[in-house]
Amino acid sequence: MPRETLSIPCRVESLAVLAADGQLDKNLEPQVPDADLRKLYKTMRASRRLDERCLMLQRQGRMGTYGPSKGQEAASLGVAYGLNKGDWFVPAFRETAALLWRGWPMHTWMLFWGGYEAGNEVPPGVNDLPTCVPIASQCQYGMGIAWGCKLRGRGQVAAVFCGDGATSEGDFHEALNFAGVYNLPLVMVVQNNHWAISIPRHCQTAAQTIAQKAVAYGFDGLQVDGNDILAVIAGTREAVEKARTGGGPTLIEAVTYRLSMHTTADDPKKYRKDEEVKEWEPRDPLPRFRGYLKQKGLLDEKVEQVIDEEISAELDQAVRNYEAHRFDPLAFFEHMYAEMTPDLRAQQAELKAYLNRKKIETTEAQRHREEGENNESHRRPTAAR
Ligand SMILES: Cc1ncc(C[n+]2csc(CCOP(=O)(O)OP(=O)(O)O)c2C)c(N)n1
Numbered sequence: 001m002p003r004e005t006l007s008i009p010c011r012v013e014s015l016a017v018l019a020a021d022g023q024l025d026k027n028l029e030p031q032v033p034d035a036d037l038r039k040l041y042k043t044m045r046a047s048r049r050l051d052e053r054c055l056m057l058q059r060q061g062r063m064g065t066y067g068p069s070k071g072q073e074a075a076s077l078g079v080a081y082g083l084n085k086g087d088w089f090v091p092a093f094r095e096t097a098a099l100l101w102r103g104w105p106m107h108t109w110m111l112f113w114g115g116y117e118a119g120n121e122v123p124p125g126v127n128d129l130p131t132c133v134p135i136a137s138q139c140q141y142g143m144g145i146a147w148g149c150k151l152r153g154r155g156q157v158a159a160v161f162c163g164d165g166a167t168s169e170g171d172f173h174e175a176l177n178f179a180g181v182y183n184l185p186l187v188m189v190v191q192n193n194h195w196a197i198s199i200p201r202h203c204q205t206a207a208q209t210i211a212q213k214a215v216a217y218g219f220d221g222l223q224v225d226g227n228d229i230l231a232v233i234a235g236t237r238e239a240v241e242k243a244r245t246g247g248g249p250t251l252i253e254a255v256t257y258r259l260s261m262h263t264t265a266d267d268p269k270k271y272r273k274d275e276e277v278k279e280w281e282p283r284d285p286l287p288r289f290r291g292y293l294k295q296k297g298l299l300d301e302k303v304e305q306v307i308d309e310e311i312s313a314e315l316d317q318a319v320r321n322y323e324a325h326r327f328d329p330l331a332f333f334e335h336m337y338a339e340m341t342p343d344l345r346a347q348q349a350e351l352k353a354y355l356n357r358k359k360i361e362t363t364e365a366q367r368h369r370e371e372g373e374n375n376e377s378h379r380r381p382t383a384a385r
C-alpha cells in the first residue's frame, strides 16, 4: 500500500496591497472610484471618532460597558464595501465602521452600548443582523442566512464576522462545516486582533494561520492584512464573486490588532506589554489609508477639516438622540419572545409593582424629610433661644 502526501485541492494565500511603510503594490491595487475612496475614508474616520466619543460617554457614566474597535476599522469596512447592498451582513461587536457604511445611524450604536433594546433595531431596508456579543453564535446565523440565500437563488451572499477567540468555539466549526458541505455563498471573516480579552492568539490554536482552518472544511482560506483596507477590499471581492457564482464559501482571516482595551471593563496593562501595542501603532489602518489618499491627491488638510467638522456635527446630534431616549426597565421583559410567556408577564408585573412601591416610598421619604426640615427650621430658632 502506498504512503504519499495528498494533494489537497484547497489554497491558503496571504494578501497585502499597501505595506506598513506606505509602499503600494500596483499590481494588486483594487480599482475603487475616487468618490468611494473619499467616502470610505470619511466612514473610517467617523468610526474612530464615534469610538472615542463612546469611550468618553462611558467614562462619564453616560453609557454602559463599551467595546472599542480602534485599529480594526479597515477589516470590517473593506468587507462591507465588497458586498452589495442586498447582501447580508452579520456582525460580531467590533464592526462599527462597517455598520456606519451599511446605513446604521450613530445613535443606534450608542443605544446598543447604552443597554437599550433600540440599539438592536436594524434600519429599514438594511440586510443586517444586530451586533452580537455571545461569542461565535452569529456564525450559525450567518451560515443559515447563506443557506437561505442559496435556496432563494437571487444571487445574494452572506458575510459573517467573528474574532480569533471565537474560532475555539464549536459554533464556528459547525458553521464552516455546514457551509462547506452545502457549498453555501458564505464569506466567514475572522478579525484576528491577536487577543481574546486576556488570551493571546497563540493560545487559541497551534495552527500557523486561522485561514488554513478552511482546508479541513473543503474550501479556500485567505489571510489578508486587515489593517490595509485595499487588501481587505481585494480579498472580499474575490470571495464574494466566488460565492455569488456558485463557488461556495471562503474563510478570510483579517490580521489586525486591538489597539485599545477589550472593553471598558478591563485593563489590558495587566496582561499585555505596552511595547506590543507600540509595535502595532505604525500599522494603524487610518493613517495608512490617509497616506494613500494623499499620494493620490484625494485628500489634503482642507478636505480633512471639512470631513472632521461634518463628523463633529453628526456626533453631537447622535449624542442628543441617544440621551433623549427614555429608560424603561419594564421593557426588558418584552424582547425575548414575540409574545411574552406567562412567567415573563408575572415577572414584569412584579417589577412594576415594586417600582410603584418604590415611587411611593421615595415620595413618602421625601415628604417626611421635608416635614422634618420644616419642623427643624421651626425648632431651630426656638432651640437657639
Ligand atoms: C459564549 C460566550 N462566552 C464567553 C463570552 C465572554 N467574552 C466576551 S468577549 C470574549 C473574547 C472574544 O475574543 P475574540 O473572539 O477574539 O473577539 P475580540 O473580543 O477580540 O473582538 C469573551 C470570552 C461571551 N461573550 N460569549
Ligand SMILES: [Mg+2]
Pocket: 163, 164, 165, 191, 192, 193, 194, 195, 196, 197
Ligand atoms: Mg480577538
